[in-house]
Amino acid sequence: MGTRDAFLPVIDFSKEDCLKPGTSSWLSVRREVCRALEELGGFMAIMPDKVFAELHQTIFAALKDLFEFPAELKAKNRYEENPFCGHFIYNSVHESLGIQNPTNSEETQKFTHLFWPNQNDQFRDSVDSYAKVMMELDRVVTRMVFENYGMEKYHDEHIRSTSHFIQFAKYKEPRKAGSDVGIVSHTDKNFNTILHQNHVNGLEINTDDDEWIMFDPNLPSSFLFIAGDVFKVWSNGRIRACRHRVNVRENDEARYSVGFFSLKIGVTTVPMELVDEEHPLRYKSLDQVEYIEAQRKNGIESTPEAFCGV
Ligand SMILES: O=C(O)CCC(=O)C(=O)O
Numbered sequence: 001m002g003t004r005d006a007f008l009p010v011i012d013f014s015k016e017d018c019l020k021p022g023t024s025s026w027l028s029v030r031r032e033v034c035r036a037l038e039e040l041g042g043f044m045a046i047m048p049d050k051v052f053a054e055l056h057q058t059i060f061a062a063l064k065d066l067f068e069f070p071a072e073l074k075a076k077n078r079y080e081e082n083p084f085c086g087h088f089i090y091n092s093v094h095e096s097l098g099i100q101n102p103t104n105s106e107e108t109q110k111f112t113h114l115f116w117p118n119q120n121d122q123f124r125d126s127v128d129s130y131a132k133v134m135m136e137l138d139r140v141v142t143r144m145v146f147e148n149y150g151m152e153k154y155h156d157e158h159i160r161s162t163s164h165f166i167q168f169a170k171y172k173e174p175r176k177a178g179s180d181v182g183i184v185s186h187t188d189k190n191f192n193t194i195l196h197q198n199h200v201n202g203l204e205i206n207t208d209d210d211e212w213i214m215f216d217p218n219l220p221s222s223f224l225f226i227a228g229d230v231f232k233v234w235s236n237g238r239i240r241a242c243r244h245r246v247n248v249r250e251n252d253e254a255r256y257s258v259g260f261f262s263l264k265i266g267v268t269t270v271p272m273e274l275v276d277e278e279h280p281l282r283y284k285s286l287d288q289v290e291y292i293e294a295q296r297k298n299g300i301e302s303t304p305e306a307f308c309g310v
């Protein structure tokens, strides 16, 4: 087992045409997306530079201040209806703050107001724009996969039953935290996630050969798209859920990240069209909330095989 800097597929979404279904560049990006999600469960997405250079700067500058606020204030960021999105500290390295439904500007306003009661319009507007672009990327990628399997008729319903949250995370400098383990190896328990980070590396992706690939973006417009367990279940095992972890690499700098998490509300069932002789049914239906709850109750990582395997 080793760590290497190679083989994370890089997919360029910066050309306008590739976001238009049916164009030749859409079809060519679709091929790349599906291959990467089936083989690795993830890829690096390059988005238009113009949008992200500024958003990246504004958001990461604000995150530095955000995590410096008093613990009592951070603890007030709570969502009764979504206990998975709030203020969390997993270990001496990691801390996170989330926004439920960030594509709704009332939610980003509420979050911004909690921390900056005298306004921080620049932060709020940047998070608004960020969330909208992430939602678009999420829709484009899932549509490409649905289309690829001939399941496009289910995509509108998929969009209607998808909710999102944003999670800002800070990983402390290992020298201060006394450890470099940010998040241990896991697959995400939702449908898919889009991750973004400041200039400090640490996010690694596991391959089938148990190699760890470093996510090493060199542009502020680079993102890591990863499939979670629920995407794998929906696809009857065709899509790989991407195993990943965060080990902080720089002794003297904090790592900050922004995760855009997409969850399928309610129950996910394998479409019957994705079951055939070559692909016998692998999973029973899975309820997103019960699945996450099971992990919390059992204290061990949930897997689709153990939770709803046939
Ligand atoms: O912060 C990151 O880059 C990764 C976070 C992550 O994997 C998670 O919250 O599930």
Ligand SMILES: [Fe+2]
Pocket (backbone or CB within 6 Å): 186, 187, 188, 244
């Ligand atoms: Fe994760």
